[in-house]
Amino acid sequence: MLPDDVVFTCQQSGACCRNDWLIGVDEPARARLEAVDWTRLQPPLPPGPKFRPLPFALPGGERATFTRRADGACVFLEPNERCGIHTRLGAGAKPQVCREFPYSFVETPDGVAVGLSFACTAVRAHQGRALSEQQPEIREVLAGSTRVRRLPDPLVLYASVDITWAQYCAIEAALLALLAHEECTLPTALLAGSVLISLCVGLSQVEAMAEREGRAPTETLLGGLAQLATDRYRKVIEVAARARAPHRPRLTALAPLYTWLEFSRRRPSRVGLVLALYRNFFRFRRGRGRLPDWITGGPPFDIAEVQAIAFDATDPAVSAFLREYWRHVVFRKTLTPLHGVFRGYQTMLALYAFTKWAAKLTARRRGRSRVTLDDARDAVRLIEQRFVLHARFADVFTLSPVLTLMADRLFRDPAFVRGAVLEP
Numbered sequence: 081m082l083p084d085d086v087v088f089t090c091q092q093s094g095a096c097c098r099n100d101w102l103i104g105v106d107e108p109a110r111a112r113l114e115a116v117d118w119t120r121l122q123p124p125l126p127p128g129p130k131f132r133p134l135p136f137a138l139p140g141g142e143r144a145t146f147t148r149r150a151d152g153a154c155v156f157l158e159p160n161e162r163c164g165i166h167t168r169l170g171a172g173a174k175p176q177v178c179r180e181f182p183y184s185f186v187e188t189p190d191g192v193a194v195g196l197s198f199a200c201t202a203v204r205a206h207q208g209r210a211l212s213e214q215q216p217e218i219r220e221v222l223a224g225s226t227r228v229r230r231l232p233d234p235l236v237l238y239a240s241v242d243i244t245w246a247q248y249c250a251i252e253a254a255l256l257a258l259l260a261h262e263e264c265t266l267p268t269a270l271l272a273g274s275v276l277i278s279l280c281v282g283l284s285q286v287e288a289m290a291e292r293e294g295r296a297p298t299e300t301l302l303g304g305l306a307q308l309a310t311d312r313y314r315k316v317i318e319v320a321a322r323a324r325a326p327h328r329p330r331l332t333a334l335a336p337l338y339t340w341l342e343f344s345r346r347r348p349s350r351v352g353l354v355l356a357l358y359r360n361f362f363r364f365r366r367g368r369g370r371l372p373d374w375i376t377g378g379p380p381f382d383i384a385e386v387q388a389i390a391f392d393a394t395d396p397a398v399s400a401f402l403r404e405y406w407r408h409v410v411f412r413k414t415l416t417p418l419h420g421v422f423r424g425y426q427t428m429l430a431l432y433a434f435t436k437w438a439a440k441l442t443a444r445r446r447g448r449s450r451v452t453l454d455d456a457r458d459a460v461r462l463i464e465q466r467f468v469l470h471a472r473f474a475d476v477f478t479l480s481p482v483l484t485l486m487a488d489r490l491f492r493d494p495a496f497v498r499g500a501v502l503e504p
């Protein structure tokens with residue numbers, strides 16, 4: 081299952097080989113590549129260790145990574161930004177992790193959904209060929225992948241309300257249609273998606289009650305979605321278009337996300353993490369106060385200064401890019417079915433708010449008073465790397481039922497939805 085609105089062809093920027101993330105190398109690839117005498121190949125590579133062991137296993141089970149050069153790049157990355165393994169031994173000799181990036185795979189009842197990572201520079205800049213033109217190459221990468229995710233079983237809509245794959249597909253199609261809807265702005269489309277999911281929860285509860293009482297339901301989830309589709313979701317769009325931002329800025333939802341970012345950057349102790357959460361919570365709630373910069377790595381900043389930077393969600397370039405990204409997040413099934421469609425979607429809205437905020441801080445660092453497409457692209461890269469595709473942020477919901485309850489309380493608050501989406 082290939083998406084038709086994202087493209088990718090490697091532009092050899094080398095960005096993914098010099099990133100600040102750990103690239104895990106599987107054991108067979110490490111053993112195979114360590115047996116190569118790189119000093120004898122043409123052109124030779126300097127002697128020295130090419131891999132270093134990790135003190136822990138990565139989520140994919142890898143226990144080694146590439147040695148880095150002083151500038152942070154992989155030891156195999158050459159001055160012309162080409163991979164030293166690829167140029168000497170061919171693409172097939174690279175470890176699977178390098179062959180697989182930026183693809184992601186999710187097995188579904190209808191086939192494998194192929195996604196792309198927006199941590200990739202080419203994907204973010206929409207450079208390359210359509211995936212439909214690259215089927216043989218993608219199939220080859222998929223065949224060697226050990227990272228094909230499976231959908232959760234059962235698929236959960238909300239709390240203990242389960243849905244079938246067919247029902248999930250209908251919800252996904254509606255969300256994608258809303259995010260592509262040319263008659264509504266991106267914020268209205270995001271709000272309409274939230275209204276739509278709440279409606280689906282209600283319809284599924286009506287359906288479940290009828291089933292318990294042994295009678296035919298008056299409404300069904302699939303029937304309701306089909307009705308909405310007939311007038312191109314106008315009813316939910318109308319409800320969404322009436323929403324207004326809360327009177328006071330509501331930034332508290334950013335606090336747990338900022339704390340997670342801090343955790344992913346420097347791994348503080350458990351006590352340090354709790355203290356950081358409290359500090360961030362109170363500062364974001366007040367909308368002012370200094371914070372260390374875990375986004376750009378710059379000096380500490382004041383929250384109020386970041387708030388003063390303008391984010392215009394109707395800017396055509398920014399809006400088109402963010403629509404492409406969030407549509408792809410839904411298509412890729414990265415968030416939506418993970419801990420229930422409702423929770424996944426509301427998490428997506430919180431991350432949208434964080435994207436805006438990270439873009440504002442980036443713009444400020446660049447001396448701008450308003451966010452541009454470049455700032456938005458950098459913010460999405462951060463979101464993708466630290467929260468969505470390459471991170472275990474979604475596991476937060478499995479840590480403790482208390483955290484889940486707190487998140488659900490926040491997510492059910494209509495002011496959270498309006499604040500996350502409409503806060504400028």
Ligand code: SF4
Nearest residue numbers: 097154156157163178
């Ligand atoms: S091995 Fe090659 S593709 Fe993989 S990170 Fe190093 S330079 Fe990049």
